[in-house]
Amino acid sequence: MAYRALLVEDDNAIATVIRTALEDEGFEVDSHDTIEGRDKALADNDYGVMLTDVILLDGDGIETLGEVRKAYPEMPVIILSAQNTLDTAVRATDRGAFEYFPKPFDLDELVRATRQAVESRKGGLAPEGESGEGLPLIGRSKAMQEVYRLITRxxxxxxxxxxxxxxxxxxxxxxxxxxxxxxxxxxxxxxxxxxxxxxxxxxxxxxxxxxxxxxxxxxxxxxxxxxxxxxxxxxxxxxxxxxxxxxxxxxxxxxxxxxxxxxxxxxxxxxxxxxxxxxxxxxxxxxxxxxxxxxxxxxxxxxxLPPLRDRVDDVVPLALHFLSRAATEGLPKRSLGEDAGALLRKQPWRGNVRELQNLVYRAALLARDDVIDAETLRPLLDAAPEALDSAGAASIEDSVTHWLERTDFAEGNLYHEALGELERPVFVHALKRTGGNQLKAAELLGINRNTLRKRLSDLAIDPDRFSRI
Known part of the structure; x- marks a missing residue:
């Protein structure tokens, strides 16, 4: 069965690629690049699905989406957007979009979603929601786009x-x-x-x-x-x-x-x-x-959630966000130099976004100039984690110290929490080595069997599990 699709996209190259892909799948596609053209096409035709960009030549495609959904409740709408933020994803979902695709998108996935949309013919309006402006989830990387899509679902x-x-x-x-x-x-x-x-x-x-x-x-x-x-x-x-x-x-x-x-x-x-x-x-x-x-x-x-090292393109936008927030919290208003941004992008960020935030706040406090440059950042960057990248370069003490410095512990409970975390792999290793035999595991560990039993109970480790390993 052939379906008619309305494509509203003001980038001719993108419109051509989408139209060709849909026509290859048997769709009849009408293309327009304005809200005015979209509305006229909707009034004159019956479409199985509409695909629309957000920023069009004469307005915002999402802002008028609620009106379209009310007038044509049976027609699913797919949003395409280069404005790749959680705010955009939420706005699209709250105004009844069937699906949201940040640019650049996977063309095969877009075609599959378009077919699913016309076959579902979902009706009704999604509840109205807030725009999400100001939420601290920031990033336009591909990894974060998937997070945004799942949140809207x-x-x-x-x-x-x-x-x-x-x-x-x-x-x-x-x-x-x-x-x-x-x-x-x-x-x-x-x-x-x-x-x-x-x-x-x-x-x-x-x-x-x-x-x-x-x-x-x-x-x-x-x-x-x-x-x-x-x-x-x-x-x-x-x-x-x-x-x-x-x-x-x-x-x-x-x-x-x-x-x-x-x-x-x-x-x-x-x-x-x-x-x-x-x-x-x-x-x-x-x-x-x-x-x-x-x-x-x-x-x-x-x-x-992706680690910050897997979303390098988000590092500078996050740093700028934290600089802005630091200024609202009473720290000096600073900007970020290009060399500083380049330096931040090269860091491993084992502490992820929290580590970046702490660094930016320290830089905002200690910088001598309004513009934070690479020279300001270098003394603040912790070089110790670099040593952990080389196999055998760091001792167990160094590794544990690195872990302790980057882990949040409850006040007054660091000793028990840390020992519990460090004991667990030791007991698990001993049980694996001995096939779950507690007597042999106790001998391997150099402790008596009663002590082993108590620690296994405290750590919620079932020794019977290891008899099958």
């Missing part, structure tokens, strides 16, 4: 999202964007760093407790689930959650009900869950320290 539903990425990539910013731009924006946003809560208190923090539930429980405590009722609960560093709390979390996700510690009443909670981790959960599942069923319950829509 989950704004108007309650699907559970798992945000993956290294420390400092902005996982909480993604969660905040989904909440603030989505259907639950009028409800509370409750963030919880599960790695920062002592093991013995995490269930009380999440689910609350009744008076007298344990020593020190002098009054009823409302947990994070109840606090987030009607809104979003953001569970950061989910990979560090103790096994017993994982079990209760899974039950809450399955039933939509929680029970306070020491309580008998089940309480219904209406909460959207967004979880995040900087760890690969699959090895934790294999090691028995993370529940496989909880992983699949959380990993409904995964959003992978």
């Amino acid at each position: 989950v704004l108007h539903n309650d699907l559970t999202v798992l945000v993956l990425g290294e420390s400092g990539t902005g996982k909480e910013l993604v969660a905040e964007a989904i909440h603030e731009l989505g259907a639950r924006k009028s409800g509370p946003f409750v963030p919880v760093n599960t790695a920062a809560i002592p093991r013995e208190l995490i269930e009380s923090e999440l689910f609350g407790h009744e008076k007298g539930a344990f020593t020190g429980a002098t009054a009823r405590n409302i947990g994070k689930f109840e606090q987030a009722h009607g809104g979003t609960l953001f569970l950061d560093e989910i990979g560090d959650m103790p096994a017993e709390a994982q079990t209760r979390l899974l039950r809450a996700l399955q039933s939509g009900r929680i029970r306070r510690v020491g309580g008998s009443e089940e309480i219904a909670v209406d909460v959207r869950i967004i979880a995040a981790t900087n760890r690969d959960l699959l090895p934790l599942i294999a090691a028995g320290s993370f529940r496989e069923d909880l992983y699949y319950r959380l990993n409904v829509v995964p959003i992978k």
